[in-house]
Amino acid sequence: MTDMPLAGPSVPHDGTDAEARPVFVEERRVLGLPVSAWPGIIAPLTIGLFALAAWELIVEWKRVPSYILPGPLLIAKTLVTDWDTLSGALWITLRITFAALVAAVTVGVALAILFTQSKWLEKSLFPYAVILQVTPVVSIAPLIIIWVGDINLSLLICAWLVAFFPILSNTILGLNSADHNLINLFQLYRASRWQTLRHLRLPAALPYFLAGLKISGGLALIGAVVAEFVAGSGGNASGLAYRILESGYQLRIPRMFAALILISLSGIAIFLVTSWIAHLFLRRWHESAIRREN
Amino acid sequence: MTSSAAAAIRETKGRPLVSVRGVSKQFSNGTLAVRGVDLDLADGEFVSLLGPAGCGKSTLLRMIAGLGAPSVGTIEWPTAPHDSRGLAEPDLGFVFQDPTLMPWATALKNVMLPMTLAGVSKPDAEARAAEMLALVGLKGFEASYPRELSGGMKMRVSIARALVTKPKILLMDEPFAALDEITRHKLNDDLLGLWERNRFTAVFVTHSVFESVYLSQRIVVMAARPGRVMADLRVDAAYPRDDLFRTSAEYAHLCRVASETLKKAIAG
Structure with a gap:
């Protein structure tokens, strides 16, 4: 074996190595999704359809008035007939959610990088980030609305307050979790602070940041809706939460349900999008994104 | 003594x-x-x-x-x-007990690291890293991620990275x-x-x-x-x-x- 030239062969010349290489088999796909993914979609869908049918039947059979509990068909009809009002409200809520999430990512990541560059900065400021996080947003929302004046900006601040902490704490954890030997290696090659951040700490933090993003996406929506409830009870809001309040006052319960469904769907969509983003970034290398045969 | x-x-x-x-x-x-x-x-x-x-x-x-x-x-x-x-x-070059590769980077990118940090131009670094990978018997695995490689192959990448700066x-x-x-x-x-x-x-x-x-x-x-x-x-x-x-x-x-x-x- 030793007289073999070192350069040349496209496979390492020890059979053990080549055999130990994991084999990746491309799975068969139906409608763009791997076959094994379909049961996870079909099973909950079936349960959902059964539940909706049972709901509709009970409402029909017991003749439950629609101001107590509207059936799914009526809700669907309301969703269509009230679409103009509801879609406007949906757009407003989504805009606030999205803006809050972008702000949370920007501020969370920037603060996390700052904190990991200076232990003193982290020690001095992190407790305040915790205080912001543990104070319920409902209790400070009225203050923020009074102080800020502009309703959209105050809603944005409330949603941001709820959303930014998971990104901050996860990113800090990630930035500090780079392999110690790799940090040593960067020292050996006399890498600058910026190079270590760019080539080592940021990539190492990516899975943690993305886990934070998944949580924060949902929280931004919750923050926006909760803040809107507070603002809505003062009569100055126009998002989905406000439509729910308004429908409650006017006993238009089907519309209330329709708005509720739009909030849920938004939450699901946010979750799916953030999960998809995480998958795109991690699928090639991270344990969490790897499907194993055993 | x-x-x-x-x-x-x-x-x-x-x-x-x-x-x-x-x-x-x-x-x-x-x-x-x-x-x-x-x-x-x-x-x-x-x-x-x-x-x-x-x-x-x-x-x-x-x-x-x-x-x-x-x-x-x-x-x-x-x-x-x-x-x-x-x-x-x-x-100097250093090889740790573990391969200590960056899991988010391909074998080629891992071997390029010392040169990237030293400011070597990208085409130059790529060429030298590919040459070094071939020398440790990993020609054809440039685009593989560490998790796709066996323990011995990861160690080869690690050695290639340590030796690429000669x-x-x-x-x-x-x-x-x-x-x-x-x-x-x-x-x-x-x-x-x-x-x-x-x-x-x-x-x-x-x-x-x-x-x-x-x-x-x-x-x-x-x-x-x-x-x-x-x-x-x-x-x-x-x-x-x-x-x-x-x-x-x-x-x-x-x-x-x-x-x-x-x-x-x-x-x-």
């Missing part, structure tokens, strides 16, 4: 590449990891640091690399450039300890091939008598608690060494000598 052997090497080889003088290392928890080590490493030699767990061989290696300063004593690089503060900037000295901290014997033998052979080709100074930390005898020209035997150098053996077998050498009476004899020295060292 240690100092006389070191002196002999100094005489024959001229200025050493690294000169370790009276080095001790005490950790903040009070453990005396290394005590009073004198060691000269000559240009181009293959040296093993052999000893039981806890004898400070890894600590010594890391101090030579510049990871952690000695508590007492000096480590000098007479021939290396120095920075403005007078610190040596030796041209360093004067390659420091290895029990690099093959976690591999199975067949793969380890293969990697030992390939490492010797690379060494004979480029003649860098190699410092190889191991707890395996057989591995140290097979690879090195010189074995520095260390003992634990506190970590210190007990003996400095020469292995006067000719290179290239191969499976024939591995099964020869000469190899068996050398292993016995090294093993007895190690036993004596452990007994104190």
Whole structure:
């Protein structure tokens, strides 16, 4: 074996190595999704359809008035007939959610990088980030609305307050979790602070940041809706939460349900999008994104 | 015994590449990891640091690399450039016990790292990294991610990364300890091939008598608690060494000598 030239062969010349290489088999796909993914979609869908049918039947059979509990068909009809009002409200809520999430990512990541560059900065400021996080947003929302004046900006601040902490704490954890030997290696090659951040700490933090993003996406929506409830009870809001309040006052319960469904769907969509983003970034290398045969 | 052997090497080889003088290392928890080590490493030699767990061989290696300063004593690089503060900037490569690859980067990107950090242009770095990967037998695996590679292949990438800058000295901290014997033998052979080709100074930390005898020209035997150098053996077998050498009476004899020295060292 030793007289073999070192350069040349496209496979390492020890059979053990080549055999130990994991084999990746491309799975068969139906409608763009791997076959094994379909049961996870079909099973909950079936349960959902059964539940909706049972709901509709009970409402029909017991003749439950629609101001107590509207059936799914009526809700669907309301969703269509009230679409103009509801879609406007949906757009407003989504805009606030999205803006809050972008702000949370920007501020969370920037603060996390700052904190990991200076232990003193982290020690001095992190407790305040915790205080912001543990104070319920409902209790400070009225203050923020009074102080800020502009309703959209105050809603944005409330949603941001709820959303930014998971990104901050996860990113800090990630930035500090780079392999110690790799940090040593960067020292050996006399890498600058910026190079270590760019080539080592940021990539190492990516899975943690993305886990934070998944949580924060949902929280931004919750923050926006909760803040809107507070603002809505003062009569100055126009998002989905406000439509729910308004429908409650006017006993238009089907519309209330329709708005509720739009909030849920938004939450699901946010979750799916953030999960998809995480998958795109991690699928090639991270344990969490790897499907194993055993 | 240690100092006389070191002196002999100094005489024959001229200025050493690294000169370790009276080095001790005490950790903040009070453990005396290394005590009073004198060691000269000559240009181009293959040296093993052999000893039981806890004898400070890894600590010594890391101090030579510049990871952690000695508590007492000096480590000098007479021939290396120095920075403005007078610190040596030796041209070295380091291989850890784990492959220590960046999981988010392909094999090629991992090997490119030292050059990326040194500001080498991307096409140049890519070409050199690809060439180095081919040299360790990984041609065709440039785009593979570390998780797609076996343990032995990851170690090859790690060695390629350490050698891609053509360093004067390659420091290895029990690099093959976690591999199975067949793969380890293969990697030992390939490492010797690379060494004979480029003649860098190699410092190889191991707890395996057989591995140290097979690879090195010189074995520095260390003992634990506190970590210190007990003996400095020469292995006067000719290179290239191969499976024939591995099964020869000469190899068996050398292993016995090294093993007895190690036993004596452990007994104190």
